[in-house]
Amino acid sequence: MPxxxxxGAWPPEPWDVAQSAYDLHSAWVAGDTDLLSAFYTQNPDGKPAKTRSAQYSTGVIGKVARWFWGRPPQQATKRLHIPAAADVARTSADLLFGQPPQWVLNEGDATNLEAAQDRLNQLLECDDATATFLEAAEIQAALGGVFLRLFWDQEVTDKVMLSAVGPDAAIPEWRYGKLSAVTFWSVVATDKRGTWRHLERHEPGAIEHALYCGDGDHIGRRMPLEEQEATAWAADLVDENSSIKTGVKGLTAAYIPNVRPARRWRNLPGLSPLGRSDFEGIEHLFDALDEAWSSWMRDLDLAKARLFVAASLLEQDGPGQGASWDPEQAIYTPAPSEDLIEGGPNTLVQAQQFKIRHLEHQATCTALMNRILVSAGYSTGDFGDDQLSGAMTATEVTARKDLSNRTRSKKALYWGSATAPLARTMMDLDELVYGGNYGLQADPEMQFPVRVDQDPVQRSIEIANLRTAQAISIAASVRKINPNLSSDEVDEEVDAIKAELAELAPAADSFGDSDFDGPAEPHNDLQQTNPQPRPQGGDTLEEAA
Structure with a gap:
């Protein structure tokens, strides 16, 4: 399909609805205070508000206007932003790809299995692919989903590559909730003629390129690709339909939702397959955290020591120059003795310093941060802040991380199901462009490492006790201490352990030598095989004998 x-307007309906949410969450994750202030101080039509009468109105308009970031600038002296949203997105990415996933081809998945597995590792287990996954996971958590796009350039790379694209730069097309095609767009230039957008549509078997010239809010009309340097390269590669044939059946893009359902637009056609952001429904908590932290900093400002000096201590600086006070001056003009009484009504110098309510502010900020993490689906133990989790035992830390593990497992399901067909398309495309003979028959499998939350010392003690009780095998012990090892790696480790045990153990025939005449004679009474009975009652040793 072309x-x-x-x-007309860009983005088109219904993506303009989603774009508003993307802009808000992008501002939160970027920590751009100017964007946040502009977003919460604008009218429903998108234009900045000239007056703040909306703060006294009811409904959504008044509610948003009364937010911390929706107040007029003159109502708040110092506004500080805590990057809690960015920290949540980073934590999500670290949980998923802090340990790189493995890509596996099983027996029968390819006619040339060994070569296919080696090439699959080069494509998707390399450093650049892992870095792309980390980038994509942050976008996914913040915006509710992310696209992965395949690209290749034989002059620059020796393999097919991956890139991450946010959903705020894509117009997807769905079929039964699955991605059937997608149009990526980007602004490539802005000049006196208008705003230039490059549109790149991916569909099975082809990629179409188009260039449009419009303005900031409208797509405008289609223009030749040669009109802009950023798209001139595609003009020499496309056919009469402005398409580049990929030569493979699969779609060269994939969409990974964050978490479904998308509560905000689950009943809107075209938007319901999108996932929901980790920030959805907790934006007010981000706002409250910024307000609490700003109040804390305002206490620091108010607590600065200030001195109120009597007029009799001031030195006149001359006509029209006012008066000043030198705090280093040793002797002042004589003053009445009653004014020198400390704390009296006529004290010459008074100090004013307000109390810093640091404990109250710290408790408030900690409670808000804990609420943000729980609402987003993460455990405080995974956030890297000891003040949030406090002092806990190893068992308590494991229990506290259970929420993060459940969230990670849900997101891993979306990643595995969406990237498996993309990985096969990537292999087929790489074989066609860069050569190879893999004979792929099935989709590769994305396997996430098992998280090890238990303390290593505690695990070693547990395994040692099980081994002593002969309740666990060597192979099971190796799998328990290294859950991410493959079967072959486990077998190699077991063989190495057995070899070391054989070297440390005595020779098997050490007790079969001809010089061995049985157990040695006992050298004391404790080693006798038939010890004498102990005397009964008050009998002495001689009487007992």
Whole structure:
């Protein structure tokens, strides 16, 4: 199918609804205070508010206007932003790809299994692919989903590559909730003629390129690709339909939702397959955390020591110059003795310093941060802040991390199901462009490492007790201490352990030598095989004998 004929407002309906949420969450994750202030101080039509009468109105308009970031600038002296949203997105990415996933081809998945597995590792287990996954996971957590796009350039790379694209730069097309095609867009230039957008539509078997010239809010009209340097390269590669044939059946893009359902637009056609952001429903908590932290900093400002000096201590600086006070001056003009009484009504110098309510502010900020993490689906133990979790035992830490583990497992399901067909398309495309003979028959499998939350010392004690009780095998012990090892790696480790035990153990025939005449004679009474009975009652040793 060719690219739809876009016209009018951009993004088109219903993506303009989603774009508003993307802009808000992008501002939170970026920590851009100017964008946050602009977002919460604008009217429903998107234009900045000239007056703040909306703060006294009811409904959504008044509620948003009364937010911390929705107040007029003159109502708040110092506004500080805590990057809690960015920390939540980073934590999500670290949980998923802090340990790189493994890509596995099983027996029968390819005619040339060994070569296919080696190439699959080069494509998806390399450093650049892992870095892309980390980037994509942050976008996914913040915006509710992320796209992965395949690209290749034989002059630059020796393999097919991956890139991450946010959902705020894509117009997807769905079929039964699955991605059937997607149009990526980006602003490539802005000049006196208008805003230039490059549209790149991915569909099975082809990638179509188009260039549009419009303004900031409208797509405008379609222009030749040669009109802009950023798209001129595609003009020499596309056919008469402005498409580049990929030569493979699969779609060269994939969409990974964050978590479903998307509560905000689950009943809107076209938007319901999108996932929901980790920030959805907790934006007010981000706002409250910024307000509490700013109040804490305001206490520091108010607590600065200030001196109120009597007029009799001031030195006149001359006509029209006012008066000043030198705190280093040793002797002042004589003053009445009653004014020198400390704390009296006529004290010459008074100090004013307000109390810093640091404990109250710290408790408030900690409670808000804990609420943010729980609402987003993460445990405080995974956030890297000891003040949030406090002093806990190893068992308590493991229990506290259970929420993060459940969230990670849910997101891993979406990653595995979406990237498996993309990985096969990537292999087929790489074989076609860069050569190879893999004969892939099935989708590769994405396997996430098992998280090890238990303390290593505690695990070693547990395994030692089980081994002593002969309740666990060597192979099971190796799997318990290294849950992410493959079967072959486990077998190698077991063989190495057995070899070391054989070297440390005595020779098997050490007790079969001809010089061995049985157990040695006992050298004391404790080693006798038939010890004498102990005397009964008050009998002495001689009487007992």
């Amino acid at each position: 690219m739809p004929e876009f016209s």
